[in-house]
């Protein structure tokens with residue numbers, strides 16, 4: 001099956017009730033309750049604040065594959081993709097592929113490991129712990145649960161589903177890294193063993209397929225060993241673990257486009273394992289995938305007169321989520337000033353008439369007006385972009 005053909009028929013299986021980044025545990029529970037009986041849904045634990053965490057088992061094949069999403073509460077794309085996957089697996093149009101998966105694999109899927117973080121749209125859990133730095137200590141209920149599930153399921157493959165910073169680029173391309181993949185290291189030397197090599201070979205299939213849809217927009221996530229993280233430890237414990245990171249795509253703040261590529265990557269990975277097609281890849285093909293880089297800004301203002309010179313200004317934003325108002329406040333910061341010719345941005349302003357009269361300080365909230373001649377182009381007040389005229 002060529003998964004890229006599914007891109008144009010995505011609405012066939014997209015979970016339409018999930019429309020943005022801010023869906024919560026209640027909606028996840030409701031959707032899980034509606035799954036047909038082929039999906040065995042069982043509560044396997046509770047978050048620190050008592051929200052249920054559920055495992056969905058599907059298939060009867062010998063290849064056990066464990067997929068978990070949103071261990072960081074503000075990284076929801078994997079959860080969206082899992083619900084799209086449930087719909088896909090339940091769709092009549094795709095029976096040959098679905099039947100093959102059903103007979104060859106057993107999928108264990110855990111959407112939203114950190115529901116308390118999702119409630120607040122924060123990376124960390126309700127006790128302010130980063131679950132992905134809690135593998136060894138296992139202080140948090142969520143980390144303890146994930147550890148014990150891996151030991152219980154003993155999966156051959158693990159899919160660790162995250163969202164990465166939208167400021168990653170693909171090295172050399174000056175494009176945002178819409179997706180990044182990694183077969184995490186299991187030691188500080190980034191050694192290869194059989195488990196890690198298998199994960200690399202599956203990633204090669206994912207990269208080759210999805211790169212047709214996203215040329216130049218897929219990178220390898222940095223592979224520094226993090227001894228407290230799950231992927232690194234699962235790799236060592238005998239589960240070939242793949243890290244999938246959903247990144248930035250122009251104007252896709254709610255990740256509704258990235259979601260599609262993310263789902264297709266997961267599906268390609270599952271099909272490669274199911275058909276064993278990954279076995280014909282080589283780890284050298286993995287090493288040839290371009291790496292993530294840091295070459296983009298959220299906004300770049302080129303050739304602007306400021307602080308008494310003509311230069312370039314790079315701005316990035318942070319999104320702060322208010323639980324009470326259920327909305328995001330976006331604040332821009334001055335990230336860099338100077339020669340930024342080797343950088344790119346999601347949004348660029350460039351003209352020889354650009355002027356900023358206010359004094360601009362590095363690392364401060366954006367507080368200025370961008371003029372083109374006498375015309376106001378942008379107004380920032382305490383980091384908030386007020387108007388584009």
Ligand SMILES: [Zn+2]
Pocket residue numbers: 072075162163
């Ligand atoms: Zn993450």
